[in-house]
Amino acid sequence: MSKSSRKSIVASFGLLSAELESKLATDDQTAAPVPPSGARVGAGVIGAAHRAIDDIRSERDQLRALLESGGGVVRELDTSFIDPSPFPDRLPDDDATDFEAFKRSIETEGQKVPVQVRKHPTSPGRYQIVYGHRRWLAAKQLGVPVRALEVEISDLDLVLAQGIENASRQDLTWIERALFASRMDDAGIKPRHIYAALSIEDAELARMRSVYRTLPADIIEAIGRAPKIGRPRWLDLAKAVAADPNSLASIRTALNRGDQGAETSDQRFQRILNAIKPSAKAEVQPTSxxxxxxxxxxxxxxxxxxxxxxxxxxxxxxxxxxxxxxxxxxxxxxxxxxxx
Structure with a gap:
């Protein structure tokens, strides 16, 4: 297969991979869900692919044929030589039960669909994950090699691939998406490509920036993914911190004091918000x-x-x-x- 045809396939890699996995997978352990026909995919994502839908289907078929034929493309790699994506988009779960079940399924049934990797751009002999972080982590913890497909892909295409994958996932929280935007911002990814990767408008990126430019990443990561805490309350927390920058020290103290094991990320968030923004019950009551x-x-x-x-x-x-x-x-x- 020529280098140019490989690049052509990879340009729409996230979408192709999601479709391919839905075809090959026989259970939830391997398949990334494909967006339903009614799901909204941002015009920027499609524009970034620079292809009509017929071309995408054609390239999907080429990639599937490539995988099914072997051809030395899919191989086993030592997980210690693989690093995560430079644009992580997940925070640890409060409950590791689901991942443990996922890991056991790979242990007993094997890894049916390969992860996708690229050569590390700055560390010779190493790789970076493009797609399939959970499979890689499961193999790493099990101490077994991971089946991988090596692709050629730029930082920008990697971001778009992750974004297209994430568009079909319902479990990413608002703050995880905001952190993904933050890491793209830090890497110099242009706003129009951030819009495409997350299928958002400029107003939503502005709201995300108001949070991650006010709340340092270490605080967000210490709080956690907070699945029940949506955009309004994250904005509320950022607004409270912006009004009193000294409150960051109080937040860090409160995070260090809390019982991380017994507390969910939702509870941790609410405790932090209450610590710097007293509830209405603490306000002065009216005098008759x-x-x-x-x-x-x-x-x-x-x-x-x-x-x-x-x-x-x-x-x-x-x-x-x-x-x-x-x-x-x-x-x-x-x-x-x-x-x-």
């Missing part, structure tokens, strides 16, 4: 305003920079009108007192 006979007229809530009075009871509205009318007189009294 009553007349001499005990009739409630209103409620007062005050802070160093604000006073609010709300009407209560049948006379509450009239009471507020009275206060409003008296404000000029109170202002004059205040000025006279200040003058003494």
């Amino acid at each position: 305003i009553s007349d001499g006979s005990g009739t409630r007229l209103g409620a007062l809530v005050s802070s160093p920079r604000e006073v609010r009075i709300s009407a209560e009871g049948p006379l509450g509205t009239d009471f507020l009108k009275f206060i409003e009318a008296e404000l000029p007189v109170l202002a004059e009294r205040f000025v006279r007192q200040r003058g003494h």
